[in-house]
Amino acid sequence: AICHKGLASEREGIAVSAVALQDHIIHSHELQDLSLADPFKSRSRHNLNIYRCVKKEMVKAVVDTGLQRMSTHRKNKEDDEKEYVLDPSPPRLTLAQKLGLVEPPSLPLTAEEWAKIKQRSIQHGDSIQPCAICKEEFALQPQVLLSCSHVFHKACLKAFEKFTGKKSCPMCRKKQYQTRVIHDGARLYKIKCAIRIQASWRGYVVRKWYKDLRKTVPPKDSKLRKQFFEEKVQQINNRLLSTYDIDLDDFLSKIDSSIAVCRGAFQQLEGEEILLSENDWEKIQMQAFRQEIVDCPICIMPLSPTAHPACKLFSPQTVLLSCSHLFHHTCLEAFEEFSLGLQHICPLCRSYYQKKVLKC
Structure with a gap:
């Protein structure tokens, strides 16, 4: 009888252990214990009474001053720099874990343990290097520190857990790790x-x-x-x-007018104009002959008919100026009509002159 009781108790113990292991396997294959998985996806949501009728009398007008949005914006900035543990509260122990058939999950790490793990990750330079899953820089995207001191993008680790269906570090294959959100990569x-x-x-x-x-x-x-x-x-x-002014015509006309004004002033100071004598005219005429002036500088035609045979039909009178220049009488008169000022100036040397008509 004692043997039968012992065998029965052993069989019961084996049956309880088998049931406990089976229950533990079922719970371990579920995805509710993942650190980044949404625990509300597997739960059935009650869609009843979501939209309720609201009475208009109960609604009150609210003036939006913007103070509430500013306060929430400041809180969001503070939350962006805050580090926190991402794992949910540890699940209840299964029957197999209570009986000691399976090792229970590790307890949540303390702040000091997380500081040591983070220091180890900084020494390895995990935040400086790109993410091991997507091979991109962390930049301003949220990153996750694992209890094995490896660092990944939060979105990359979440996608990896969904793809594999289990909690296993992509680098060291450690299972049932704990996660913590850090901002070292962003800094x-x-x-x-x-x-x-x-x-x-x-x-x-x-x-x-x-x-x-x-x-x-x-x-x-x-x-x-x-x-x-x-x-x-x-x-x-x-x-x-x-x-400089590039207008040469204006510049030359100003020079001519200034010279004319100066000569007029000198002549006024000297008094009346002095008439030249016959001897002076002979000297001037000899000087003009030495220059061998053949053509009139105004019309560019010969001064005497003997200079060119075609000009015998014309016999214009030649004018000798006091500056020893020769011109046709008609050409000089035409020039004087178009010149400005009371006193005329020589077309060549621009000096005031006295004239004497010579016969060709």
Whole structure:
């Protein structure tokens, strides 16, 4: 009888152990214990009484001042920099774990243990290197630290758990790990961006300073030094030319008018005009003959009929000026009609003159 009782108790114990192991296997194959899985997907939601009728009398008008949104925005900024454990509360122990047939899950890590794990991850440089799943930088995306000190994108780890259907680290294959949200990658990315901005700005400032230095300080090389001073001289010439007036006709007319005014002033100071004597005219005529003037400077035609056989039909009178220049009488009169001022000036030397008519 004692043997039968012992065998019965052993059979009962084996049956209980088998049932406990079967229950544990069923629970372990479910996806509710994943750290990043949504625990509400497997639960049946009650869709009854979701939309309820609201009485208009119970509704009150609310003025939106924006203060509530500002406070929530500040809270969101604080929450973005806050680290927290992502795992839900540990599930209840199964019968197999209570009987000691299966090892129970590890207890949640303390803050000191998480600090040691994070320090180990920093020493390995996991946040500096890209994510081992997607091979991209962490940037400002949320990242997850595992209890095995490996770091991944939160979205990448969630997709990996859904694909494999179990909790296993993609790097070391550790099972039933714990997860914690950290922001080391975001901080390092911000520092990197700030360094790049500072480097670009400092490079721009140095390049601008060097260009200004090249414009003011001549180089030591002989060829570059010569080119430097040539450019400086060219710049000075361009500035001087830009200040000048290019209208030559206006410039020459101003010179003529100023000369005429000066001569008129001198003649007024000297008094009446002095008439030339016959001896003076002979000297002037001899000087004109020495110059061998053949054509009239105004009409470009011969002065005497003997100079050109075709001009025998014409016998224009020749005029001798006190400046020893010869002209046709009619050409000089026409020039005097179109000239300005009371006193006439020579078309060639621009001087006031006395004239004497010569017969050809």
